[in-house]
Amino acid sequence: EEVEDVLEPPMRERSHIDATLRLNEETKSDDYSATLQRLKKIYHTAVRPLEQAYKYNELRQYEITDGEITSKPMVLFLGPWSVGKSTMINYLLELTDSAHQLYTGAEPTTSEFTVIMHGEKTRSVEGIVMAADSARSFSPLEKFGQNFLEKLVGIEIPHKLLERVSFVDTPGIIENRKQQERGYPFNDVCQWFIDRADLIFVVFDPTKLDVGLELEMLFRQLKGRESQIRIILNKADSLATQELMRVYGALFWSLAPLINVTEPPRVYVSSFWPYEYNPETHKDLFLKEEISLLEDLNQVIENRLENKIAFIRQHAIRVRIHALLVDRYLQTFKDKMTFFSDAELVFNEIVEDPDKFYIFKSILAKTNVSKFDLPNREAYGDFFGINPIASFKLLSQQCSYMGGCLLEKIERAITHELPVLLESIGSGKNPTFPSCDTTGCGEKPKNRYKKN
Numbered sequence: 001e002e003v004e005d006v007l008e009p010p011m012r013e014r015s016h017i018d019a020t021l022r023l024n025e026e027t028k029s030d031d032y033s034a035t036l037q038r039l040k041k042i043y044h045t046a047v048r049p050l051e052q053a054y055k056y057n058e059l060r061q062y063e064i065t066d067g068e069i070t071s072k073p074m075v076l077f078l079g080p081w082s083v084g085k086s087t088m089i090n091y092l093l094e095l096t097d098s099a100h101q102l103y104t105g106a107e108p109t110t111s112e113f114t115v116i117m118h119g120e121k122t123r124s125v126e127g128i129v130m131a132a133d134s135a136r137s138f139s140p141l142e143k144f145g146q147n148f149l150e151k152l153v154g155i156e157i158p159h160k161l162l163e164r165v166s167f168v169d170t171p172g173i174i175e176n177r178k179q180q181e182r183g184y185p186f187n188d189v190c191q192w193f194i195d196r197a198d199l200i201f202v203v204f205d206p207t208k209l210d211v212g213l214e215l216e217m218l219f220r221q222l223k224g225r226e227s228q229i230r231i232i233l234n235k236a237d238s239l240a241t242q243e244l245m246r247v248y249g250a251l252f253w254s255l256a257p258l259i260n261v262t263e264p265p266r267v268y269v270s271s272f273w274p275y276e277y278n279p280e281t282h283k284d285l286f287l288k289e290e291i292s293l294l295e296d297l298n299q300v301i302e303n304r305l306e307n308k309i310a311f312i313r314q315h316a317i318r319v320r321i322h323a324l325l326v327d328r329y330l331q332t333f334k335d336k337m338t339f340f341s342d343a344e345l346v347f348n349e350i351v352e353d354p355d356k357f358y359i360f361k362s363i364l365a366k367t368n369v370s371k372f373d374l375p376n377r378e379a380y381g382d383f384f385g386i387n388p389i390a391s392f393k394l395l396s397q398q399c400s401y402m403g404g405c406l407l408e409k410i411e412r413a414i415t416h417e418l419p420v421l422l423e424s425i426g427s428g429k430n431p432t433f434p435s436c437d438t439t440g441c442g443e444k445p446k447n448r449y450k451k452n
């Protein structure tokens, strides 16, 4: 009998999962979709026109589809290989030992980006099919090419939790692996998911704390998304207390140079798999940590509208900065052009050394955004290589009798319409967004799921 115990470890009680995530309560979906419709409308009337007038998508390759506006919150799992990412998803969704469980194992196992989402019945969807369907939010992934689409998989499962969020499992990071071995731009793909994720679990285990190039790269890509990041020190019950504390310290030590220390992410120490905690360890603590993480997840679900609005607002801020920059390039160009000048020479001089003409400085001064939020100047060299400066109009000429000015419209959306929409759903928590004049519309949206 003892041998059987070793082979079949007792399963963990799950009732705290359903309770914390309120999986048995009904959700009101009407308010939800009405707000999303209004958000879509603001985006199409106030943001999209400016985006198109200044070809923003060619700069950032960042198009927002309707599918993205209406999609469910996304929880992204990142981290080194074999730290238990897939196991954790199986645990949360009760997939362990089912026909559709994610592969797990001691070797690097996951080689695909796997999107786990809701469906009437369990089935898998090929990446190519997901990307082709514009009603889904994954169509922009097509740009990463055929090789990548073969590494993209969808799984639809009729699970209550998936009615509210989607999970994305990723291939674990293997240090010392060259980029091209993956056959697609791994970093760019990660960035795409990072930009859109509502919650990012960066999972570690006690044996894989060493920071190498790929992990460093990953954390660089996570900059600006600090409020979405949660660090998980997984498999914690496989260590004795003293050793665990040592590992916890070591984790912070190695991550400190990579993370924003003024807003360090929350770290959860536990073990996220379906088996009973090891009895000789701090299992009470681990259970509490697990419940905190589930509460965190629940907050994200409850704040999904707020986060969507904040996401669109952040996007609008970037589009506005881009439009101001192109306008400034164009104005400088017009000022420098005389009847006798060679347009190409004049413009090349500006593109090659925008600082000489105070292009970026003037936008910094005017908008009060941080230097970090400005797009880089090399990108504008490429941008104007494809889109000649003469093909643009000045912002002051982007006005129509009926529609008003594009710049005013986007600024109104940033300072008024989006905050008002946010207030309309908030339960008494009124965020105030100062006008573009004082803040340049550039301040970061509040961290809405941070716990005090």
Ligand SMILES: Nc1nc2c(ncn2[C@@H]2O[C@H](COP(=O)(O)OP(=O)(O)OP(=O)(O)O)[C@@H](O)[C@H]2O)c(=O)[nH]1
Binding pocket: 080, 081, 082, 083, 084, 085, 086, 087, 088, 103, 104, 105, 106, 107, 108, 109, 110, 111, 170, 171, 172, 173, 234, 235, 236, 238, 270, 271, 272, 273
């Ligand atoms: N002791 C212990 N082992 C775990 C825990 N979670 C996962 N494991 C084991 O760790 C191994 C790796 O788990 P996976 O879920 O495949 O890890 P992964 O992060 O998805 O790995 P890749 O897909 O390769 O990146 C498996 O053998 C799991 O059984 C845990 O909480 N405690």
Ligand SMILES: [Mg+2]
Binding pocket: 085, 086, 087, 103, 104, 109, 110, 169, 170, 172
């Ligand atoms: Mg995996």
